[in-house]
Amino acid sequence: MKYDPQKLEAKWQSFWEKEKLFKVREDPLKEKYYLLEMFPYPSGKIHMGHVRNYTIGDVIARYKRMCGKNVLHPMGWDAFGMPAENAAIENKTHPAGWTFDNIKAMRTQLKRLGFSYDWDREFATCDPRYYRWEQLIFLKMYEKGLTYKKKTFVNWCEKCQSVLANEQVENGCCWRHTDNEVTIKEMDSWFLKITAYADEILDFCEKLSGWPKRVLTMQKNWIGKSYGAIIKFPIAGSDKAIDVFTTRQDTLFGVTFLCLAPEHPLVKEIIKGLPQEKDVLEFVERILRIDNYVRTADFTEKEGVFTGRYCKNPVTGEEIPIYVANFVLFDYGTGAIMAVPAHDQRDFEFAEKYGISLRVVIKPPDSDLREEDMNEAYVDEGILVNSGPFSGERNLKALDNITEYLESKGAGFKTTNFRLRDWGISRQRYWGTPIPIIYCDKCGTVPVPEKDLPVILPLDLDLRSNGGSPLPFDPLFYETTCPYCGGKARRETDTMDTFVESSWYFERYTCPGYEQGPLDAEKVDYWMPVDQYIGGIEHAILHLLYSRFFTKALRDLGYLKISEPFIKLLTQGMVCKETKKCPGHGYLYPYEVKDGRCVLCNKEVITGATVKMSKSKKNVVDPQILIDRYGADTVRMFCLFASPPEKDLEWSDKGVDGSYRFLNRVWRLVTDQIDELSKVTAYDGKGVLKDESKALYRKTHLTIKKVTADIENRFHFNTAISAVMELVNEINQLLNSKGDDKAWPVVRKAVETAVILLSPVAPHISEELWQMLGYEEKVIDLAWPSYNEEVLEIENRLIVLQVNGKVRSRIEVPASYGKQEIEEKALEDERIQKFINKKPIKRIIVVQNKLVNIVV
C-alpha cells in the first residue's frame, strides 16, 4: 500500500473537524495551558513564515494535550489595515469583501495543514462584535484619563496618508513602507497614556524570565528611563525660566550656554522684537523642514543660532547665552538642555564652532585639567573643581548633593525621565476601528455614550483614488447629534491604529462570543495569562509592548486580574532562501530558473545572498505547492527539522525530499511488516530479552527520554526528530539482520513508540498508522509515553581509554565495575600498553562510566 498523504490527511482533517476534537472549555479539574501564535493579517495566502510559526505552535499544543493539559489553542484574524484599502482601490472591490475572501482562503489553508485550533473561537477584528468592545475600552480609558487628545508634531507617512506612532518609524521611514521617509506634521491626535505604565512595564521586565533576553533589552532601551534633575534657569529680563532636564547635575557649575529645541514654544517668545528675531525664525523654519531622521542622524552637523537672550545659572548667578540648536530634541526631556562643553562632547563641538568658552569643573583624580589644553570633552569620573561649596567632592557623589541644594533653593528637583512617548493611535484611514468621539460646537469633545456603541464603520463607501479615507467626506457617517445638548455635531473620522486590536485579542479568545462586555471575568481568569506565545522577533517592541500596556490598563479598569499577558515568549527565526538574479530580468522566482538559466532569456542566473523570503526578492516558496506535492506532514516536519525554532531556517527543496522520504520509510516500516506486527502485542517489559532486541528496547526508552526532554525543555524539534529517525533506523537494522530472533513484541513496541513520538509533528500519518496497528483509540488521545530509567541501565559500558588526553582505545566493562577495576582493565589493554611504552605513569584519571586518561 502506497503512502498517499493527500487522501489520508483529508480523512483525518475531516474527522477532527467533525468531532470538534480541539474544542475546549474551562475545566477546573485540569491544568490549563494557553498556547498562542501571533494571529495573521489576512493577506490572502499563507507564507512559509506562517507555516513555520504555526507548526511550532501546533507541536507544542498537541504535545501538551497528550501530557494531560487542558490546551487552549485559538486562531483568528488581524483584519483591519491598509493592504485591504490598497487592494480595494486596485481591484475596484471593497476592503470588507477582499478581507473576508482572504480569510476564507487562508482558513482553508490552515485547516489543510492540520493545525489543532479550536475554530469555534475564531474571530476577525474588523467585525463590529469585536471592535465594539475596543471602542468601549477606549471610552473607559478616556474616563480614567488614559486616553487624551493633543495637538502635536507627529510622524506622517505620505504612502499611508496617515500618522504613525513613534514605534512605527524605523530609520526615519515607515515600518510598512521602508522606502518612504516619514515627515513631521503638526496635528490633532488621540493618545493612549502608555507612559503612565512606563515604570511598571520596565519593572516587570525583570520578572519575565520566560522571555528572550534581547527582547527585554530592546524594550528596556525603548522605555529609556534615566535618573536626573530638572533645573530652572531664570531668563534675564523676564520672570520666566527655562526648565532643563539633565543627568549631569554635577557639571552645573560648568554650564556656559543653554540650547532650546527649534520647536520649543519659548523660542518665539524670547526673540520678539530683537535684532536676532529674523535669523532665528529662519533657522527654526529651515530645521523643521528637515525630517527627523536626517535631522538627528550622526552625519548631520550640529548647528545653532544665538537668540540674543541670556539666562542665569541658578547656582552661580552668571549670565549665559541661550541658543537654538538642531540637535536638541523637543520630545525628550524638556526640549531644552544646559550645555557643559568641557564635559560633553556634543557641547564641546558646538562651543568650538560658535566660539563659546569652556569651564572645567571636573578634573581627573590624579592630574589637573586646563581649558586651553583640551581638544575633546573630559567625560570620565573625577573631582569637582570651580564648583563653589562642592569643589573637592567626587563628581558621582555631588550628583545628589547638588540636586538637594537646588531643591532647597527651589531651583530644581530630582526626577526621572523616559524616552517612551505616549502612543498616538489616530489614523487618517478608513479600514479601522472608528474612534467613538463626537465633536459639538457647544459641548466640545464628547464621548459616544456606551448605549450607542458600536460606532459602525460604514461598508457602503467607495474608496478615494488618492488613498485617503472617505469617512470625512461621508455626511451619513460624520453628521450626528450631540449626546449632551442634542445639537448638530460631527463624529471623529479618524480610526484607531490597528495595533490596538492586536493588543487584547488574546484575551478575547477566552470568551469570543461574550456579549455583556469585552471580557468574561470567569473565563479570562481561568485561561489568562498565555503560557506560551510564539511569533516573529519583528514585534519585539511594537505589538509586545502595546500588549503589555493594554493588559495592565485592562487590569486597572477591572476587566482582569493579571499584570502580564505572556509568561513565555518564543521568537522564531525567519525563513530564508537564496536569491536568484538574471542580468536582464532582475530577481527571479524559483520557477523562472531552469538549469541555472533564466527561462525568459536563457542567460546564466546569478545566485545571490540567502535572505528572508519576500515577494520583492522573489525568493519565495508557496507552501500550497508543497502541500499539494508532499502533504502537510512533510511540510510540517521539514519546517521543524531544518533548524531549531529561534534560529533562521534556510529553505532547501532537497531537505523537503528528505523529510518526505523519512515519512515513507516509517509508512513502509508498518505496512511491510503489518502481518507479523498484528500477531503480537507490544512488549511490556516482562520477560528476558536477547541482546539485539534488548538493545532495541533500550533504544526505545532512550528515544522517549530524548524526545520528551527536547520538546519540554527547549523546543528543539530538530533533535527530537533526529532521535526518532535513529530509532527507526535501528528498527530497520534489526529487521534486516540475519538473526532469527526478531522479537516481534519488542519491534512492535519500538514501532508504536516511533508513531506516537512523531504524532505532534506529523499527526496525520501517525493516526493512520496507529489505526492500521489495530487501535480504536486515537493517538491524540493517548498519554504521552514515559520511559523507565531501569531499562536505560546497561550491563556493559563503553569506556574510552586515553593516553595523554588522546583517545587510544575503547573497552567494554561491566557497569558494576568500580574505578579501581576500570583502571586495572585499562592498563591491561594492549593498545594502551603500547602507547604507554614503559614510560613512567604520572597520573591516572578515571571518570566513572566514561573514560580513563593515563598521563605519562
Added chain:
RNA sequence: GCGAGAGUGGCGGAACUGGUAUACGCGCUGGAUUUAGGAUCCAGUGGGAUUUCCUGUAGGGGUUCAACUCCCCUCUCUCGCACCA
C-alpha cells in the same frame, strides 16, 4: 560608537553540567535491484599521509589530566540602539 548573539565537513545542523567532535538529514562515491529513468536497499564519505599515524570546531594565546565548551586578545558576520542631554 554602544549593546546582544553567532562563527563546527561540500551544505542544513548535533555534541545538555569541560570527558569518543561532526548525531540526524542533504549532497556526493561505489554496489544491488530495474529494459531505462525514478524510487528503494547496502556500503563509504572532515582533511592529510602507501595500512593500526598526524591533523582538525574563525585566528592567536592561556587554564586543565582533558577545551567546540571556561578565560584573555584579534578577525568576520548578524541583529538591535545610536546626538536621549
